[in-house]
Amino acid sequence: MSVKPEAGRSDIARFDPSRPDARDQLSGLLFALVLIDPTSAIAEVNHAAENLLGRSAKRLVGKPLLEAIGPLDPRVENRLTNTDEALVARDILINASEAEKRVNLTVSPLGGFQGWRVVTFSEIGHEETGSDDDLGSSLGAPSILAHEIKNPLAAIRGAGQLAARKLPLKDKKLARMITDEVDRIARLIDRMQQLGSRTAEVAEACNPHEAIRSAIATVRAAGGAKPVEIKEEFDPSIPPAYANRDALEQVLINLISNARDAACSGARGEITVRTRFVSGLAFSAIRLGRAVRLPVEITVSDNGPGIDPAMRDHVFEPFVSSKQSGQGLGLALVRKLVRDMNGSISHERDAKRGLTHFRLHLPLAKTPQE
Known part of the structure; x- marks a missing residue:
């Protein structure tokens, strides 16, 4: 008895226990998907939708879509x-767990099921909108020229130091100003070189809490215009992340320092550094043509006034800064270091609670079997 090839393939596909069913396929999607019924109430959501909207399926199902x-x-x-x-x-703009997010939205009626629709959301204004090539092209020329610029800077600095020894006391201040400005320019060039670098630091198993505590200690030692309370809310069950320890600490120093500067403008500045394991709500990003699960979440929150709304979609771009004396390289460097670790960094403003959040997502450390 012969079997038609088409029928054989269909039967195998239907009964293959390793084949993901429709629910598994929806759970694995990188974009948020919401099923709404004929009354426009939410009937089902996938993991990405839970993550985007900041609520579990249990809290979302049954709610009118517009209420959510x-x-x-x-x-x-x-x-x-x-x-x-x-x-x-x-x-x-949509409101997701009391925080505004900018998205692209699609609504698709389901033929044969009157009134039922599938709604999808894909977040924009996120660090993922930029590419490594964009960053490299915007900073490639300064990176190439950095070496040539540093040589005359070193000569100018040496001349300034020599002049400081020979000038009368009242003029030494001008010589020190020369050396200080040269040092400032050199630091700026160093940061531009870091941004333009195509070489990523080696990643390995890293305890995120150790990196956070070291970063907090560094920021506290540096001080600030006004005292700011820094609170830790750690999930002790978080397993090691796959990251470069020094790079992660630098990222956290930048984020916590920025949060401190923002919080200082209020009557009582407060920063919270929170960790959690997002498990089923794991964030996904596309890296090198494949999906990367990023379940280790670190959030740095402050109660400052927040970033100018006109700049919020550009905070991770080079030379964009809301500070008067800012160079606009700190968050661009953060993005570069996080991307090198196959991680993700995003920003959101919770206007209702008056909080600014920077969320860092990292992959898990690899097991010996992987």
């Missing part, structure tokens, strides 16, 4: 009332 993500642009809300109409809306 609204209010939206009135034009979008009006289109959502038509249960038979497809919709694509780009670059709109």
